[in-house]
Amino acid sequence: MQTAFYLYTVLVLLVCVCAGTMSLAAYLICRKRSHLYVMAFFLFYFLDLVLIFQREYLGSGVPAEVLPYYAIDAPYLKLVLAAAALESLWLVACEQLDKKSVALRVVPVVVYVIAETATIVFMPEGPLRQWVYYDIRQVFLAWVVAYWLVTFRRLKGTDERSYLKRFLPLMVCAAIMVVAIVAEDTFVILMLRPDTSPTGDVVMLFLSGRNVSESLLAVYFGVFSIRTAGSLMRLRFNEPLVGDTDVRRQHIDELIPAYCAVHGLTARERDILTLMLEGKDNQNIASELHLALGTVKAHTHHILKKSGCANRADLMREFWKE
Numbered sequence: 001m002q003t004a005f006y007l008y009t010v011l012v013l014l015v016c017v018c019a020g021t022m023s024l025a026a027y028l029i030c031r032k033r034s035h036l037y038v039m040a041f042f043l044f045y046f047l048d049l050v051l052i053f054q055r056e057y058l059g060s061g062v063p064a065e066v067l068p069y070y071a072i073d074a075p076y077l078k079l080v081l082a083a084a085a086l087e088s089l090w091l092v093a094c095e096q097l098d099k100k101s102v103a104l105r106v107v108p109v110v111v112y113v114i115a116e117t118a119t120i121v122f123m124p125e126g127p128l129r130q131w132v133y134y135d136i137r138q139v140f141l142a143w144v145v146a147y148w149l150v151t152f153r154r155l156k157g158t159d160e161r162s163y164l165k166r167f168l169p170l171m172v173c174a175a176i177m178v179v180a181i182v183a184e185d186t187f188v189i190l191m192l193r194p195d196t197s198p199t200g201d202v203v204m205l206f207l208s209g210r211n212v213s214e215s216l217l218a219v220y221f222g223v224f225s226i227r228t229a230g231s232l233m234r235l236r237f238n239e240p241l242v243g244d245t246d247v248r249r250q251h252i253d254e255l256i257p258a259y260c261a262v263h264g265l266t267a268r269e270r271d272i273l274t275l276m277l278e279g280k281d282n283q284n285i286a287s288e289l290h291l292a293l294g295t296v297k298a299h300t301h302h303i304l305k306k307s308g309c310a311n312r313a314d315l316m317r318e319f320w321k322e
Contacts, residue, residue: 005210009049012215016046019222019229026229030320034095038225041088045218048081052210070130070189075120083113086140093148096164098262112140131189134211138178138185145174163258170224173217180213252277259319263306272299276312277319 020042027035051074072078087109094105115136123129148171155161188211252274260270275285286296300312309315 008215009053009210012219013046013049015219015222016042016049019225020046022226022229022233026232029233032095034092035229037088037091037095041085041092042222042225044081044085044088048078048085051078051081070125070127072120072130072133075133079113079116079120082116082137083109086112086137086144089141090144093144096167097148097151098258108140108143112136115139127189131185134189135182135185138182141174142178145171145178149175163254163261166254170221173220177213177217177220181211181217184211184213249278255319265303265306269299269303269306272296273303273315273319276300276303277316 020039023035023039023042026032027039090108091105094100099105116133119129119133119136123132148167152161152164152168152171155164256270256274256277259265260273265273271289272285275288280288282293282296282300285291286293289296304311304315307315307318309318
């Protein structure tokens with residue numbers, strides 16, 4: 001059984017390493033901050049799992065009956081790591097929803113830190129304290145998911161909704177898994193007692209430091225992040241980078257709704273921008289859209305002005321950065 005827990009933890013660690021590495025590579029290519037925040041989440045979650053490994057290694061020679069099941073090892077260090085990981089997820093959501101308010105980005109994690117600190121300081125050691133300590137994390141995660149879903153539902157522009165829709169399965173899965181995480185914590189910490197457990201003290205000790213539902217959610221998020229980053233890097237390393245390729249067109253279709261919404265581009269400007277991103281010059285754009293060349297030049301000027309770019313090359317860099 002200990003071998004099974006060991007392999008299970010190693011698997012989750014490997015997913016964290018792969019997802020964090022891929023996200024960092026994606027950030028270095030496109031400089032999109034959301035990839036950096038995803039990398040930060042997997043880094044801090046990885047370190048949190050390492051603490052579990054350390055606990056089990058140091059306690060490997062100690063009889064199970066004398067180990068404290070309901071003690072929280074290194075509570076303040078775990079608090080820092082959890083706060084950093086959860087804040088990283090919240091920043092990803094803020095980037096997706098284009099929320100720039102500093103207060104909105106900072107206040108939730110400050111409230112989380114205060115609540116966790118109060119739990120450590122004022123609650124007596126025992127199962128209830130351990131349950132509250134770990135499930136305040138789920139309250140924060142539920143806040144992130146709920147805020148994202150409510151904002152998504154209130155969006156009236158089809159452009160923003162079409163861009164965010166690809167993240168909807170991830171958020172729905174997260175909402176379901178938050179409920180599963182709380183249910184598992186409730187059963188393992190509050191209901192399944194070491195002295196009555198049919199699985200034995202050693203298994204109980206392993207379960208007290210893990211949440212399988214949380215790990216499954218992290219693995220799902222990791223696979224989703226690897227696929228997203230891999231798709232981006234496949235586009236960037238696919239030669240040539242300009243031209244009308246299926247991969248390039250797919251990414252333009254995914255990214256252009258949000259870009260147009262952020263910069264206030266009209267429907268016609270969006271059509272022209274799409275063709276510009278495909279590498280077509282003004283004359284070809286005019287022919288394809290059945291417009292006068294002067295009209296295309298005027299729209300191009302407006303697009304550059306609204307996006308704050310000096311020329312087409314700057315616009316291309318800015319678009320893929322976004």
